[in-house]
Amino acid sequence: MPAAVSVRGLVKRYGEVEAVRGVEFDVAQGETFGFLGPNGAGKSTTIGMLCTLVRPSAGSATVAGYDVVRDRDDVRRSIGLVFQDPTLDSYLTAEQNLRFHAELYGVPRSAVARRLDQVLELVGLSDRRHDEVRGFSGGMKRRLEIARGLLHAPVVLFLDEPTVGLDPQTRRSIWAYIKSLQQAERTTIFMTTHYMDEAEYCDRIAIIDQGRIVALDTPEALKASIGEDRVEIRTDDDLAAIAALEERFGLKASTHEGLVSFSVANGAEFVPRLFAGLQVPIRSVAVSRPSLDDVFLSYTGRTIREAESAAPNEWMRRMAQRGMRR
Amino acid sequence: MSAEAVLDVDRADLAHPWPAPARRSRLAVSGRAIWVVLKREGIRFAADRLRVVTGLLQPILFLFVLGSGLGTLVKFGPHLNLRTFLYPGAAAMSVLFTALFSAGSVVWDREFGFLREMLVAPVSRTSLVVGKCLGGALVASTQGVLMIAIAGLANVPYDGVLMLTIFGELLLLALAVVSFGMLVAARIQQFQSFMAVTQMLVMPLFFLSGAMYPLSNLPAWMRVLTRIDPLTYAVDPIRRAVFEHLQVPPALRARLVPGISWDGWHVPLGLEIGVVAVMAALFMAIAALEFRKVD
Ligand SMILES: Nc1ncnc2c1ncn2[C@@H]1O[C@H](COP(=O)(O)OP(=O)(O)O)[C@@H](O)[C@H]1O
Ligand SMILES: [Mg+2]
Numbered sequence: 001m002p003a004a005v006s007v008r009g010l011v012k013r014y015g016e017v018e019a020v021r022g023v024e025f026d027v028a029q030g031e032t033f034g035f036l037g038p039n040g041a042g043k044s045t046t047i048g049m050l051c052t053l054v055r056p057s058a059g060s061a062t063v064a065g066y067d068v069v070r071d072r073d074d075v076r077r078s079i080g081l082v083f084q085d086p087t088l089d090s091y092l093t094a095e096q097n098l099r100f101h102a103e104l105y106g107v108p109r110s111a112v113a114r115r116l117d118q119v120l121e122l123v124g125l126s127d128r129r130h131d132e133v134r135g136f137s138g139g140m141k142r143r144l145e146i147a148r149g150l151l152h153a154p155v156v157l158f159l160d161e162p163t164v165g166l167d168p169q170t171r172r173s174i175w176a177y178i179k180s181l182q183q184a185e186r187t188t189i190f191m192t193t194h195y196m197d198e199a200e201y202c203d204r205i206a207i208i209d210q211g212r213i214v215a216l217d218t219p220e221a222l223k224a225s226i227g228e229d230r231v232e233i234r235t236d237d238d239l240a241a242i243a244a245l246e247e248r249f250g251l252k253a254s255t256h257e258g259l260v261s262f263s264v265a266n267g268a269e270f271v272p273r274l275f276a277g278l279q280v281p282i283r284s285v286a287v288s289r290p291s292l293d294d295v296f297l298s299y300t301g302r303t304i305r306e307a308e309s310a311a312p313n314e315w316m317r318r319m320a321q322r323g324m325r326r
Numbered sequence: 327m328s329a330e331a332v333l334d335v336d337r338a339d340l341a342h343p344w345p346a347p348a349r350r351s352r353l354a355v356s357g358r359a360i361w362v363v364l365k366r367e368g369i370r371f372a373a374d375r376l377r378v379v380t381g382l383l384q385p386i387l388f389l390f391v392l393g394s395g396l397g398t399l400v401k402f403g404p405h406l407n408l409r410t411f412l413y414p415g416a417a418a419m420s421v422l423f424t425a426l427f428s429a430g431s432v433v434w435d436r437e438f439g440f441l442r443e444m445l446v447a448p449v450s451r452t453s454l455v456v457g458k459c460l461g462g463a464l465v466a467s468t469q470g471v472l473m474i475a476i477a478g479l480a481n482v483p484y485d486g487v488l489m490l491t492i493f494g495e496l497l498l499l500a501l502a503v504v505s506f507g508m509l510v511a512a513r514i515q516q517f518q519s520f521m522a523v524t525q526m527l528v529m530p531l532f533f534l535s536g537a538m539y540p541l542s543n544l545p546a547w548m549r550v551l552t553r554i555d556p557l558t559y560a561v562d563p564i565r566r567a568v569f570e571h572l573q574v575p576p577a578l579r580a581r582l583v584p585g586i587s588w589d590g591w592h593v594p595l596g597l598e599i600g601v602v603a604v605m606a607a608l609f610m611a612i613a614a615l616e617f618r619k620v621d
Contacts, residue, residue, distance in 0.1 A: 083439070083442060087442045088443075090438065091373060101443070103359070103362035104444070106448075
């Protein structure tokens with residue numbers, strides 16, 4: 001199967017600024033692929049180039065087999081787009097917004113009604129289809145935009161920070177919708193986020209920092225690559241437990257707020273051995289994996305929060321951009 | 327919620343949920359885009375009754391307050407009152423402002439992000455601009471229909487031919503104004519700036535168009551400026567049509583509706599209309615070019 005997205009040496013310069021500095025990756029059909037990185041890392045610029053909205057300074061990319069520079073219209077027909085900023089007409093109803101899109105993307109007239117029902121159902125907005133969008137919550141608007149992005153059955157759906165600015169509960173529900181549609185439609189999804197926890201929803205993620213991909217793998221592999229799991233146990237006799245861990249398993253443990261904690265390569269597999277081997281009674285066990293925060297830290301030398309505060313903040317950047325656009 | 331139950335389409339092979347259509351002609355794609363953009367203008371306008379009212383307010387003030395107030399100074403005799411003379415200008419004004427507002431809505435679209443949805447679609451920019459211009463012109467000419475409906479209040483007769491003629495001329499004017507507004511809007515980011523710029527341009531055009539006074543016996547500098555003003559060529563045909571349907575002594579008519587002359591040469595009606603049509607086409611073409619550069 002050909003790749004849904006294929007990128008080679010892609011570069012974008014804005015004057016002095018090198019927003020994207022030679023990224024390379026392939027996204028397989030049906031995959032959910034994520035770009036994870038702090039603000040200003042070059043995520044939106046990369047999406048812009050893949051969607052033919054930004055002209056690459058160097059390198060090449062194909063989407064659904066079409067070249068993003070030579071076959072612009074073919075690329076546009078093959079993709080769905082959900083931008084970072086909303087692009088709905090809030091004075092039209094949900095359905096009117098979708099119908100407008102169906103016409104512009106040439107969905108066959110005979111297929112429109114059925115397709116509308118499908119995508120509205122998919123994002124749980126069937127009962128609001130005749131309401132004007134301005135009455136919708138932020139989460140509902142996002143869902144409607146996702147429905148619209150899917151309406152013309154694109155090969156790849158691009159989502160640029162689909163949950164930014166939404167509360168955690170809404171973010172979770174948006175992700176549930178994205179995952180369910182991904183299963184139902186087998187659409188390839190290319191999304192960006194700067195929320196660590198959201199990258200977990202992806203099949204593979206590329207960690208991008210200052211215009212470069214610094215790591216690319218499954219979330220599991222990325223976390224495994226940086227080391228061991230953390231195990232915390234509560235015992236009746238902490239000192240005996242520490243001694244036993246040292247003696248039987250060769251592990252260095254320490255107590256911390258009434259818990260004995262230590263690191264081990266594969267925590268989940270170690271737990272049964274722990275129960276069998278440790279003579280001290282254990283009352284509870286918790287195994288935690290390294291977080292993507294730890295992954296980002298190990299590849300870039302700073303936490304994502306530090307990276308964000310080093311970059312000019314989002315607001316200032318937008319004001320600057322407004323000024324620059326004529 | 328089970329999404330699979332809803333979507334009985336199997337996309338395992340990445341086939342479309344509908345049979346892939348034969349490659350559609352560019353014309354068909356553009357036609358559909360023009361139509362849907364136009365339709366949206368209509369939907370938005372129909373939902374916005376306030377705009378209809380405010381669009382009527384200015385010309386009615388102009389017609390009745392100015393017309394009746396100045397009417398005490400200006401007497402044309404028993405056959406004609408000032409309101410009738412001002413009617414073509416008022417009708418043009420009503421369409422002018424509505425048309426500008428329609429064009430300005432593209433700046434709203436930009437501010438609220440919807441323009442992006444249109445610009446990234448796999449359709450030509452020209453079809454988007456043409457759809458917007460046609461839609462805006464149709465919306466603005468519904469305002470013209472309202473002005474035609476109140477013609478009687480200005481003692482303009484309800485004559486079928488006259489009403490159709492006025493409508494046609496207003497529609498053409500609307501198209502030219504929307505297209506002009508679109509070419510301005512292509513470079514403007516904020517609605518307030520759009521309004522400021524267009525008011526600045528349109529007010530002088532309106533005052534110089536002969537909407538408020540006859541084109542005869544003007545001082546030389548004003549004579550020249552009125553001839554340059556494209557709006558003059560939109561107002562004069564409407565006034566000609568109105569006066570054709572009035573019983574006015576020839577001498578008075580010659581003074582009030584002298585027509586337009588270029589250095590003594592009398593410009594025929596067809597050419598006046600042609601000037602407006604050429605303007606409309608020219609502005610629309612430039613607007614389309616401008617929007618090609620927008621990203
Ligand atoms: N139109 C532009 N002109 C100049 N600089 C830009 C433009 N768009 C983005 N940039 C710069 O490129 C870098 C990457 O931006 P962006 O791709 O928006 O990052 P992200 O989406 O990861 O937050 C930033 O430093 C940003 O300021
Ligand atoms: Mg971004």
